[in-house]
Amino acid sequence: GEDVEQSLFLSVREGDSSVINCTYTDSSSTYLYWYKQEPGAGLQLLTYIFSNMDMKQDQRLTVLLNKKDKHLSLRIADTQTGDSAIYFCAETLYGNNRLAFGKGNQVVVIP
Amino acid sequence: EAQVTQNPRYLITVTGKKLTVTCSQNMNHEYMSWYRQDPGLGLRQIYYSMNVEVTDKGDVPEGYKVSRKEKRNFPLILESPSPNQTSLYFCASSLYGGRASNYGYTFGSGTRLTVV
Numbered sequence: 001g002e003d004v005e006q007s008l009f010l011s012v013r014e015g016d017s018s019v020i021n022c023t024y025t026d027s028s029s030t031y032l033y034w035y036k037q038e039p040g041a042g043l044q045l046l047t048y049i050f051s052n053m054d055m056k057q058d059q060r061l062t063v064l065l066n067k068k069d070k071h072l073s074l075r076i077a078d079t080q081t082g083d084s085a086i087y088f089c090a091e092t093l094y095g096n097n098r099l100a101f102g103k104g105n106q107v108v109v110i111p
Numbered sequence: 112e113a114q115v116t117q118n119p120r121y122l123i124t125v126t127g128k129k130l131t132v133t134c135s136q137n138m139n140h141e142y143m144s145w146y147r148q149d150p151g152l153g154l155r156q157i158y159y160s161m162n163v164e165v166t167d168k169g170d171v172p173e174g175y176k177v178s179r180k181e182k183r184n185f186p187l188i189l190e191s192p193s194p195n196q197t198s199l200y201f202c203a204s205s206l207y208g209g210r211a212s213n214y215g216y217t218f219g220s221g222t223r224l225t226v227v
Contacts, residue, residue: 042218
């Protein structure tokens, strides 16, 4: 089955790096995603990683995937106040029509 | 601009009074879906549609109906709303469903529903 777990809250100082973690249970996941939700807004796709990759870098974002431990992380370098948001990881399965979301991780950036 | 549009953004209603939340996308996406977001529970899928006239239940379909008569529209219907349906609702669309998911999902801005 699908079950995506995230921790709930993280505070970080502006300019520092922040790391958000996520674990998932279904080893047949094909794509894993990170979404960002700013206050009062919908979810915005930040980045995704295919399950045969270990790492993906996209500007200030680095996604690490540990398939053995079913662990996904998102590192944000040089965190800015505009990065304050709720971050959701999500997984989808080959042939499945659904995205399964974690409960979200609230990141608060302190100036 | 490519987008998913939900209406209304905010709605307060009374128990039992039928309501419809509209969702429209202008990207010619085949796949559309409704989620509800509740504190501590994250996003849970209500219903989804792979294409016109094709709909299926998600994780929490009870108390909801949907229809997909046209590709661009996917309304969410609450025939007899109850207070436990007070939530933040999101509509999302994708070019295809889960199988070609490097496209990701595009989300609407949300509808905050309060049922008293």
